[in-house]
Amino acid sequence: MSAPPNPVxxxxxxxxxxxxxxxxxxxxxxxxxxxxxxxxxxxxxxxxCGLAVATLLQNQTKTPPAxxxxxxxxxxxxxxxxxxxxxxxxxxxxxxxxxxVFPGKGLAVSDGRPAYRxxxxxxxxxxxxxxxxxxxDLLARLGCNQVVRATLRSPDGDHLLTAGLFNLTxxxxxxxxxxxxxxxxxxxxxxxxxxAAGDDTETVATAAARVGWQVRGHYLAYCLVTRxxxxxxxxxxxxxxxxxxxxxxxYLNRSVLERRANGGVTNxxxxxxxxxxxxxxxxxxxxxxxN
Numbered sequence: 001m002s003a004p005p006n007p008v009x010x011x012x013x014x015x016x017x018x019x020x021x022x023x024x025x026x027x028x029x030x031x032x033x034x035x036x037x038x039x040x041x042x043x044x045x046x047x048x049c050g051l052a053v054a055t056l057l058q059n060q061t062k063t064p065p066a067x068x069x070x071x072x073x074x075x076x077x078x079x080x081x082x083x084x085x086x087x088x089x090x091x092x093x094x095x096x097x098x099x100x101v102f103p104g105k106g107l108a109v110s111d112g113r114p115a116y117r118x119x120x121x122x123x124x125x126x127x128x129x130x131x132x133x134x135x136x137d138l139l140a141r142l143g144c145n146q147v148v149r150a151t152l153r154s155p156d157g158d159h160l161l162t163a164g165l166f167n168l169t170x171x172x173x174x175x176x177x178x179x180x181x182x183x184x185x186x187x188x189x190x191x192x193x194x195x196a197a198g199d200d201t202e203t204v205a206t207a208a209a210r211v212g213w214q215v216r217g218h219y220l221a222y223c224l225v226t227r228x229x230x231x232x233x234x235x236x237x238x239x240x241x242x243x244x245x246x247x248x249x250x251y252l253n254r255s256v257l258e259r260r261a262n263g264g265v266t267n268x269x270x271x272x273x274x275x276x277x278x279x280x281x282x283x284x285x286x287x288x289x290x291n
Contacts, residue, residue: 086217086261088170095146096165098123101256102150109250114155116246120197121150127166133190135181139220142177143169151197151204153228154243160204162194163223163247165256174215181213182278191280192224203230210237212244212277216257223247224280235279244277 085091098121106115122129127144128136149164168174184190192211194204209224210233225240227233233240 084261084263086171086219086257088218089145089167090170092218092260096123096148096167098148098150100260101148101165101252107152107251109246109255116152116154116161119151119153119201120195121148122195123148130162130164130166130193130195131190132193134184135190135192137190138177138180138184139166139168142173149195151195151201152247153201154239158228159225159239159243160194160201160228161223161225161243161247162192162204163252164221165252166220166222168218168220170218171215174218174220177220178213178215178276182276185211185278185280188281192222194224194226200228203228206230206282208232208282209280210235210240210244210277211280212248214248214253214276216253217261219257221248221252221257223252232282233279241277 084094101123102118102121105118107118108115124130124147125145127139127147130147130149131139144166146167147164148167149162151160151162153160166174166177168177192209194206194209196202196205204224204226207226207230209226211222211224213220213222215221223244225233225243
């Protein structure tokens with residue numbers, strides 16, 4: 001009797017080595033991609049966070065928060081205390097005083113030069129005391145309400161002079177006075193009146209004089225110069241020109257009115273004022289319509 005046929009068995013699966021487990025290739029590959037994608041996402045997130053922080057720091061540097069003071073000081077500059085606009089009495093209401101314009105017995109226009117001697121000062125609400133004829137009438141029409149003046153002797157003693165300021169309504173009034181004065185003086189229809197300051201100073205009120213005037217704001221600054229001996233002054237006399245410049249430009253404009261305009265500060269530049277000069281005759285034989 002023949003033996004029965006052998007049964008057909010399925011092929012045996014390979015046996016893993018002792019202590020190991022089967023490896024799923026597809027599962028391991030998926031984990032690797034997850035790691036790579038996760039790492040890339042972290043890097044992108046970190047980059048975005050870095051950009052946000054950099055932007056925030058840049059904004060803080062450019063614009064400090066309102067509650068945090070800036071490293072740079074902030075300075076606000078205001079107008080000079082006490083400064084005045086001299087174009088009108090509306091903005092320059094405080095009246096002049098003799099003490100403001102001529103504060104001492106000596107008047108030095110610059111350092112190192114001999115001083116003019118102040119002999120007499122006067123402040124008056126009547127501008128007619130310092131002018132005669134059409135000059136006086138002109139000042140009254142233009143609203144002059146004050147004159148402050150002084151009589152002085154030149155450092156060498158050879159000249160007497162009266163100088164001062166007329167207080168007019170506004171700059172336009174002062175300019176009209178400036179424009180009309182020369183014709184009045186040339187036609188001898190009036191004059192600036194010198195102020196005697198004692199027996200030896202009568203010539204300042206009576207002798208022929210060299211006269212100058214200048215406008216700044218609503219003020220008319222003026223000066224008349226005579227020889228102490230009463231002799232006529234030539235229009236080309238250099239000494240009288242120097243005196244007019246000293247009194248009108250260097251002193252009344254640059255010192256007195258500059259100080260008033262800037263509230264005590266005298267070193268700021270200003271526009272050049274306008275002026276004029278001429279001769280005026282002596283009191284004897286002049287034609288006058290007043291005073």
